[in-house]
Amino acid sequence: MKAHQIFQHCSPAFSRGIFHYLRTEQKEVYRTALATLATGRKLRPIFVQRKSPEQQYEWLQKTVQIKGSDGVCEHLLQLWLLKAQRNLLVKFLDGVGIEHDGEGAADDLPDEIDAKKLEKTVKALLAD
Incomplete structure (x- = not known):
């Protein structure tokens, strides 16, 4: 998108x-x-x-x-x-398993994100 x-x-x-x-x-x-x-x-x-x-x-x-x-x-x-929205971004990156600098900046993004991790992470973020 x-x-x-x-x-x-x-x-x-x-x-x-x-x-x-x-x-x-x-x-x-x-x-x-x-x-x-x-x-x-x-x-x-x-x-x-x-x-x-x-x-x-x-x-x-x-x-x-x-x-x-x-x-x-x-x-x-x-x-x-x-x-x-640094906290939200860090929680998302942690949830889907993307390594970052602790502030939300990631050097290497995967081509695809595991669908189960993504769904679980989004549900957790929406619950907050």
Whole structure:
């Protein structure tokens, strides 16, 4: 599944939560992503930057669902997972048996994940 497809399946509230985290905790990344996405839509970045935070989130939510925004979307999701959701990511990697650095970064990802381990891990995470 591509990053834009993940955002297509996220609720507006969930997407806003990601954008809000990035805007408040990863300000430079947020500004750069906003500018890159605006330029990709043939808009001047200032057009989007002058909007209120809620209007920016609404614009972002529509924009990240477009196929052409995949590169930026991947970066935003990676950053959000590694910074804001580190515990969840570490539990997932441990559950499926992927070696990592203890902070959620893995050098070698397997081509396939054992289906039983995956199911067990997802159920455990959803129960938390």
